[in-house]
Amino acid sequence: MFTKFLAGSAIAMAALSSTVEAQTSTSSVSGSAGLSTAYLLRGLDLDSPQFWGQADYTAGGFTATAWVSSLTSAGYELNVVPKYTFEVSDSVSIDVGAVLYKYEDTDFGDYVDLTAGVGFGNFYLGYMHTVGSDYEDIDWDYVTFSGEFDKFSALVGYDAWDDGVMSGDYIHLDLTYALTDNLSFTVSKIVSESGDYGDSIITNYSDDVRFLVGFSLPISD
Numbered sequence: 001m002f003t004k005f006l007a008g009s010a011i012a013m014a015a016l017s018s019t020v021e022a023q024t025s026t027s028s029v030s031g032s033a034g035l036s037t038a039y040l041l042r043g044l045d046l047d048s049p050q051f052w053g054q055a056d057y058t059a060g061g062f063t064a065t066a067w068v069s070s071l072t073s074a075g076y077e078l079n080v081v082p083k084y085t086f087e088v089s090d091s092v093s094i095d096v097g098a099v100l101y102k103y104e105d106t107d108f109g110d111y112v113d114l115t116a117g118v119g120f121g122n123f124y125l126g127y128m129h130t131v132g133s134d135y136e137d138i139d140w141d142y143v144t145f146s147g148e149f150d151k152f153s154a155l156v157g158y159d160a161w162d163d164g165v166m167s168g169d170y171i172h173l174d175l176t177y178a179l180t181d182n183l184s185f186t187v188s189k190i191v192s193e194s195g196d197y198g199d200s201i202i203t204n205y206s207d208d209v210r211f212l213v214g215f216s217l218p219i220s221d
Contacts, residue, residue: 027059034216039069042142042159043172043190045210047072061085075104083115093119099128110134113142123147138163151178161197168195170205186212 032054039050052069065081083097094117101111110132117126123146130140139162146155153176160169170193176186188210197205 027057030056030058031219032056032216033219034214036212036214038210038212039071040174040186040188040210040212042157043170043174043188043210044205061087071103078102080108091121095119106134122149152176153178166196168193168197170194170197182216184214186210186214188212 034052036050036052037048038045039047047070050069050071052067054065054067057064061084063081063083063085065079065083067079067081069077071077078101080100080102081097083095085093085095087093095115097115099113099115100108101113102108111130111134112132113128113130115126115128117124119125124144126144126146128142130138130142139160141160143158144155146153155174155176157172157174158169159172161167170190172188172190174186174188176184178184190205190207193207
């Protein structure tokens, strides 16, 4: 069933996006859209291809994002992401927030991720914990460590599941090269797995090497 593998923000797929901004002195609104050869989430290919659109509102340290994507197994996916970022210094920041998910046959609140992260220089450490009415008595955690190096970026993700009956975890590695501001290439591989993960929990689980091409489309105001 698709609900077993959908928790987890897909907004990272929009990282290489063309954005048009309308700014005031205290806030800004931006929009972006794009497509990719696969919907790569936590090292898993959930759908191929993927089309997405995104709108962002920013005011001071607060941001609110609405992200919508095609998803064959669930009709569509809509993420609403409120987040607040505290600037500790010029190179260090802390953020807290949530991701609320909506699919064709679900309601907001059925699937929710609580998020927190620390950015330092070109590196970021993030944490997500899944809650919501459909995830009572289930521990589902996701930790990432990522970095950017000129046109290259790398992300290591650790995903762990425990529902009291089955438990398991895996580690995946994503390597991305941004050829331009709008075109990127990603290679992803699950490098370690233990417990009952695999098709018993994650419908699209595979430790094959994944290749993804992402292209963004500008939105004119």
